[in-house]
Amino acid sequence: VQLTESGGGSVEAGGSLRLSCVASGYNFSRGCAGWFRDPPGKGREGIAVFGSEGRTTYITSVKGRFTISKDNSKNILYLQMDDLRPDDSAVYGCAADPFWCHGDYPERVIGFDHLGQGTQVTVSA
Numbered sequence: 001v002q003l004t005e006s007g008g009g010s011v012e013a014g015g016s017l018r019l020s021c022v023a024s025g026y027n028f029s030r031g032c033a034g035w036f037r038d039p040p041g042k043g044r045e046g047i048a049v050f051g052s053e054g055r056t057t058y059i060t061s062v063k064g065r066f067t068i069s070k071d072n073s074k075n076i077l078y079l080q081m082d083d084l085r086p087d088d089s090a091v092y093g094c095a096a097d098p099f100w101c102h103g104d105y106p107e108r109v110i111g112f113d114h115l116g117q118g119t120q121v122t123v124s125a
Contacts, residue, residue: 001025001114003094008119015084015123021077021094021116029072032101034109035079037090038118046095046110048079051103059106062088084123093118 003026007019019035034049048058048068056068067080077094095112 001096003096003114003116005092005094005116005119008092008121010122010124011084012124013085016080016082017084017121019079019081019092019094019119019121021079023075023077023096026075026096026098026114028070028075028077028096031096031098032103032112033068033070033077033094033096034106034112035066035068035077035092035094036109036115037088037092037121039087039090044110046105046107049101049103049106049109050077052100053103055103057104057106081121084121086123086125088121089123090121091118092121 002024004022036046038044065083070077093116095109096114097112
């Protein structure tokens with residue numbers, strides 16, 4: 001299984017980016033998927049989860065600004081990020097797990113079976 005992210009870059013505060021995650025050897029239509037990030041000097045954190053039946057949950061700091069979605073026909077997972085802030089700067093990665101999940105706990109994304117390498121997002125003030 002290989003997960004490959006794209007769409008990162010540098011933006012000013014208040015800007016938007018859309019990240020994409022393409023899976024090879026894995027089908028996003030089953031199981032659970034999500035996004036995590038690695039902020040500089042801090043620990044990895046799961047930020048958004050897409051449950052097996054479509055439930056989505058976010059951590060408080062991104063709720064209302066980020067949206068996770070997927071296109072099963074293209075087998076792509078997305079993260080739309082709006083109103084970006086400097087403290088959103090991090091390497092962002094996608095994750096997938098073949099087991100069923102409610103989609104209630106975004107923090108558990110970092111423990112999923114398959115993790116991508118990530119794409120850098122930098123937000124300037």
